[in-house]
Amino acid sequence: MHAVFFSLVVGLAAGVAAAQAQAPATAPTPLQAHLTGPIPPLVKYEIVGNTTIPQPLTERPGDPVRGRRVVTDASNSTCLICHEVPTLEEFPNQGKIAPSLEGLGSRYTAAELRLRLVNPKLLVPDTMMPAYYRTEALTRVQRQYVGRTIYSAQDIEDAIAFLMTIR
Amino acid sequence: MKALLALLALVLATAVTAPAHAQGWPLERYTVEDRNSGYFYLGRQTRLLQDDDFQNPGMFAVDQGAALWRRVDGTQGRSCQTCHQNAADVMKGVATRYPAYDAKSGGIINLELLINRERVEKMGAAPFAYESPELLALTAYVSHQSRGMAKNIDISGPAAPFFEQGKEFWNTRRGQIDISCAMCHDDRAGMLLRGDVISQGQTNGHPMYRLIWQSISSTHRMFEWCNTSMRAEPYPLGSPEYLALELYVAWRGRGLPVETPSVRK
Numbered sequence: 001m002h003a004v005f006f007s008l009v010v011g012l013a014a015g016v017a018a019a020q021a022q023a024p025a026t027a028p029t030p031l032q033a034h035l036t037g038p039i040p041p042l043v044k045y046e047i048v049g050n051t052t053i054p055q056p057l058t059e060r061p062g063d064p065v066r067g068r069r070v071v072t073d074a075s076n077s078t079c080l081i082c083h084e085v086p087t088l089e090e091f092p093n094q095g096k097i098a099p100s101l102e103g104l105g106s107r108y109t110a111a112e113l114r115l116r117l118v119n120p121k122l123l124v125p126d127t128m129m130p131a132y133y134r135t136e137a138l139t140r141v142q143r144q145y146v147g148r149t150i151y152s153a154q155d156i157e158d159a160i161a162f163l164m165t166i167r
Numbered sequence: 168m169k170a171l172l173a174l175l176a177l178v179l180a181t182a183v184t185a186p187a188h189a190q191g192w193p194l195e196r197y198t199v200e201d202r203n204s205g206y207f208y209l210g211r212q213t214r215l216l217q218d219d220d221f222q223n224p225g226m227f228a229v230d231q232g233a234a235l236w237r238r239v240d241g242t243q244g245r246s247c248q249t250c251h252q253n254a255a256d257v258m259k260g261v262a263t264r265y266p267a268y269d270a271k272s273g274g275i276i277n278l279e280l281l282i283n284r285e286r287v288e289k290m291g292a293a294p295f296a297y298e299s300p301e302l303l304a305l306t307a308y309v310s311h312q313s314r315g316m317a318k319n320i321d322i323s324g325p326a327a328p329f330f331e332q333g334k335e336f337w338n339t340r341r342g343q344i345d346i347s348c349a350m351c352h353d354d355r356a357g358m359l360l361r362g363d364v365i366s367q368g369q370t371n372g373h374p375m376y377r378l379i380w381q382s383i384s385s386t387h388r389m390f391e392w393c394n395t396s397m398r399a400e401p402y403p404l405g406s407p408e409y410l411a412l413e414l415y416v417a418w419r420g421r422g423l424p425v426e427t428p429s430v431r432k
Binding site for chain 1: 344
């Protein structure tokens with residue numbers, strides 16, 4: 001009697017497997033070298049006018065193509081867990097717990113986005129949005145992530161280059 | 168006559184395909200004031216799976232637990248049944264009161280650890296590993312005897328400091344992602360996190376059958392999962408930290424009916 005019903009269970013489980021992919025860290029993708037290799041030193045940055053970081057974190061200019069892969073990487077805190085991005089319609093199941101990022105590139109400057117990604121707590125102290133480039137003032141970080149930022153400095157620049165194309 | 172036959176066929180067909188709805192409570196039963204069981208946030212198919220004891224995969228564990236209840240083990244030559252007789256009578260309502268303060272250890276004890284202590288102290292048997300199928304089965308079986316009864320957690324007196332500890336755990340941001348349990352389960356219940364509807368993170372259906380794990384699973388395993396999804400170092404299953412958290416979370420769901428074995432995504 002139970003055997004028949006197992007197919008239903010497996011079917012449902014396969015359905016949620018896709019959603020599961022964003023949960024705890026799975027195998028690192030090539031995008032995530034900074035999460036597994038030697039810990040890269042933190043790049044210093046200067047905040048101007050409380051809302052911007054005008055200077056890029058890296059010499060290499062942001063690459064929007066790589067940036068697109070960075071922000072949609074399901075196993076590294078993708079913006080899509082929480083936000084909708086209408087221009088990324090090929091990614092199903094976008095989150096709806098934060099404002100839509102529609103038209104982001106026309107609403108923000110790169111300098112503003114840089115602070116928003118590096119440390120949004122400086123803009124909205126109790127925000128749920130993670131700080132993508134910060135290692136201090138955190139509680140009980142999982143051992144393998146201690147001293148590591150969610151995004152590398154280059155990820156931040158590439159992500160910004162892509163986000164500025166969302167019009 | 169033809170119409171009558173058609174009607175008869177329809178009635179028969181429904182009788183055969185309709186699930187037994189062993190639980191089959193109206194949806195209102197899963198809500199007490201502003202508190203919703205995880206059932207409330209499930210899709211139709213998962214609800215049906217939980218409702219029907221013949222389909223509910225968690226019932227395997229309950230059946231296994233019934234067998235373990237009767238199985239003699241340890242140096243004393245006893246089973247649980249030797250002393251407690253009929254679980255349906257003596258274990259009824261027990262799960263509504265756990266976790267609870269335990270004078271013997273001076274800390275919080277939950278059903279899993281209590282059952283293990285019964286094995287050690289009353290049977291002279293070895294404790295089961297925390298997330299072992301055996302311990303989960305016995306816990307599910309004992310909890311199942313309270314199905315439909317309201318969770319009623321005592322947080323007064325000596326339990327109070329542990330309650331505060333659990334509450335603080337719940338509200339503290341942690342991990343590389345720097346978020347708290349409350350940010351999802353208090354502030355965003357009902358919203359979509361990627362493809363998942365976020366529930367209130369209630370425990371009234373535990374141990375639960377979790378579909379993505381395809382196994383019966385404890386509350387502490389779920390804590391561990393939520394902890395590591397915020398890239399926070401988890402605590403060991405059965406640790407004092409998770410016991411205090413479990414006390415707070417169970418109290419948070421006070422009044423919700425015991426659903427064991429629940430089915431969750």
